[in-house]
Amino acid sequence: MSVLVIAEHDGKQLKPGTTNTVTAAAKIGGDITILVAGHQCADAAQAAAKVTGVRKVLLADAPHYAGAGAENITALVLTIAGQYTHILAPATGFGKNFMPRIAASLDVQQVSDISAVVSDDTFVRPIYAGNAMATVQSSDRIKVVTVRATGFDDAGAGGSAPVENLAAGPDTGLAKFNGQELSKSDRPELTAARIIVSGGRGMGSGENFKLLEALADKLGAAVGASRAAVDSGFVPNDYQVGQTGKIVAPELYIAVGISGAIQHLAGMKDSKVIIAINKDPEAPIFAVADYWLVEDLFKAVPELTQALA
Amino acid sequence: MKVLVTVKRVIDPYVKVRVKSDGSGVETANVKMAMNPFCEIAVEQAVRMKEAGVVTEIVVVSIGVQQCQETLRTAMAMGADRGILVETAAEVQPLAVAKLVKAIIDKEQPKLVIMGKQAIDDDSNQAGQMVSALLGWPQAAFTSAITVSGDTADVTREIDGGMEKLTITLPAVVTTDLRLNEPRYVTLPNIMKAKKKPLEVLKPEALGVDVAPRLKILKVEEPPKRSAGVKVADVQELVAKLKNEARVI
Numbered sequence: 343m344s345v346l347v348i349a350e351h352d353g354k355q356l357k358p359g360t361t362n363t364v365t366a367a368a369k370i371g372g373d374i375t376i377l378v379a380g381h382q383c384a385d386a387a388q389a390a391a392k393v394t395g396v397r398k399v400l401l402a403d404a405p406h407y408a409g410a411g412a413e414n415i416t417a418l419v420l421t422i423a424g425q426y427t428h429i430l431a432p433a434t435g436f437g438k439n440f441m442p443r444i445a446a447s448l449d450v451q452q453v454s455d456i457s458a459v460v461s462d463d464t465f466v467r468p469i470y471a472g473n474a475m476a477t478v479q480s481s482d483r484i485k486v487v488t489v490r491a492t493g494f495d496d497a498g499a500g501g502s503a504p505v506e507n508l509a510a511g512p513d514t515g516l517a518k519f520n521g522q523e524l525s526k527s528d529r530p531e532l533t534a535a536r537i538i539v540s541g542g543r544g545m546g547s548g549e550n551f552k553l554l555e556a557l558a559d560k561l562g563a564a565v566g567a568s569r570a571a572v573d574s575g576f577v578p579n580d581y582q583v584g585q586t587g588k589i590v591a592p593e594l595y596i597a598v599g600i601s602g603a604i605q606h607l608a609g610m611k612d613s614k615v616i617i618a619i620n621k622d623p624e625a626p627i628f629a630v631a632d633y634w635l636v637e638d639l640f641k642a643v644p645e646l647t648q649a650l651a
Numbered sequence: 652m653k654v655l656v657t658v659k660r661v662i663d664p665y666v667k668v669r670v671k672s673d674g675s676g677v678e679t680a681n682v683k684m685a686m687n688p689f690c691e692i693a694v695e696q697a698v699r700m701k702e703a704g705v706v707t708e709i710v711v712v713s714i715g716v717q718q719c720q721e722t723l724r725t726a727m728a729m730g731a732d733r734g735i736l737v738e739t740a741a742e743v744q745p746l747a748v749a750k751l752v753k754a755i756i757d758k759e760q761p762k763l764v765i766m767g768k769q770a771i772d773d774d775s776n777q778a779g780q781m782v783s784a785l786l787g788w789p790q791a792a793f794t795s796a797i798t799v800s801g802d803t804a805d806v807t808r809e810i811d812g813g814m815e816k817l818t819i820t821l822p823a824v825v826t827t828d829l830r831l832n833e834p835r836y837v838t839l840p841n842i843m844k845a846k847k848k849p850l851e852v853l854k855p856e857a858l859g860v861d862v863a864p865r866l867k868i869l870k871v872e873e874p875p876k877r878s879a880g881v882k883v884a885d886v887q888e889l890v891a892k893l894k895n896e897a898r899v900i
Contacts, residue, residue: 409815409817411817412780412790412792413789413790416784434811435793435809435810435811436810436811438776438792438793439780439792439793439808440780441780442745442776442777442778442779442780442781442784443780443781443783443784443790444784445746445777445781445784446746446749446777446780446781446782446784446785447784449746450746450865451744451745451746451747451864451865451866452745452746452775452777453866454774454775454776454777455774455775455776464869468774468874469677469772469773469774469871470662470668470677470771470772470773470774471771471774472874473667473668473670473677473874474668474670474677474871474872474873474874475871475872475873475874476868476870476871477868477869477870477871477872478866478867478868478869479866479867479869480865480866481865481866481867482865515820516788516789516819516820516823517789517790517791517817517818517819517820518817518818518819519815519816519817520805520816520817520818521815521816522810522812522813522814522815522816523813523814523815523816524812524813525812525813531812533811537899537900561900569829572829572830573829573830578813579795579809579814579828579829579830580809580810580811580812580813585771585774586689586768586769586771586828586829588811593899594893594897594899594900604664604667605664605771611874611877614899615893615897615899616877616880617889617893628880628882630877630880631880632877632880632881632897633880633881633882633883633889633892633893633897634880634881634882634883635882635883635884635885635886635889636882637885637886642886645886646886646889646890649886649887649890650890650900
């Protein structure tokens, strides 16, 4: 068997999720190759070469891979897909975008968002917002799989794989990349953070998220939000934790003013320790919390920040 | 221009799903069903583009059991012009969905296809990207804004760290994210009007598509349960628990 892992990176480093995907590849077995496609991304290829268990890194560096457009990434992967039994990518906004395009081009039914590997053709994946776990077996010749990072450990950095240049594929010209507007923050990324402080509709306004930011800064934590808080315009969309947002599983998840809709629980219920602060004693979030406090968040959060001083 | 929109009938997102005791799936008998929320956003987008004079006709397509006609009627009550149901009681996985939608697109020749980014039942997040792959068209997945001008569309896509802007050539497939719009409620007069709109029913065989599943579902189980938590009286007790019991801070 031979597994191709498509790396998510920022040109310099691998993004969180890629190294967990390598762990999933190792569980499938066989040789692991990482593909780093982008523009001016040689550093990311060097970072990929250090991931434990990787046999080879392929570097495809060309201007038309800036932004990792689905059409061009697919065209590139199709030039080498025949050499692999499995093609994997993290089930993030990055991998979700182009992996189905690769799968359909190969006439393969993709297996999305796996949380466990049972064998080289059988995988476990959450369905219905994680309220059920399906074990599925693929009958396709090539398995195209996206990997839920929280289901697998980081592979670690103990390798020294060779980096080979891969000739760029065609520029399909189907889409023109006009740039990205990335949220700037000194806090850790949600999907990589050890601790997350999340706010919900109960925060009342975007201004009040400053309370959570103060607490997060005390803890070195990332700040997240429920869909209700994002829909209310309190914080940008990339804060969203849940079924259709980011899936996280930090050591500690602090849910503040979040009622606990199933769509939100889907994104955080695998966290190691969950605490919930809500003034409603009936809030469903308490059902998944290890510790819960029934109190007004505007009193409890500053107290908590103070207590951690 | 003509727009094609797809809609899926799913278990109502506010219903708590129950796994069947034989592990074959989740219970769908006597469970409230609804239009997939991302498909509602897709219909709404098409209707707004028609109201803005950009779109002339909206064709809405669903795949599944006979009751999907209700979902199509809802889309027509929102403003879609006519419906097509590919009727089958079989399980249709995303690749087969994409092939059926492509077959209809080949007949209908829309300039834009709008689909939900994900169905909230199987959470696959595949069909839209697959349709565009099969057609060789550009795709814009997870969009939060679309502006059509002539033969191109400027789109804003939601990505993990923020937003991305693309210009795609038409025809193209876009999939909707939550912030694209807020779908309207259907009104009684529009529900009555929708009943008179044309609704065509086809079988997958008529489209020449093999819908046999490629993924075999071996079993469906309940997720592991979290053990019951502890209510704390105040912040002091919470901090003590975190430090001494959970040892996470």
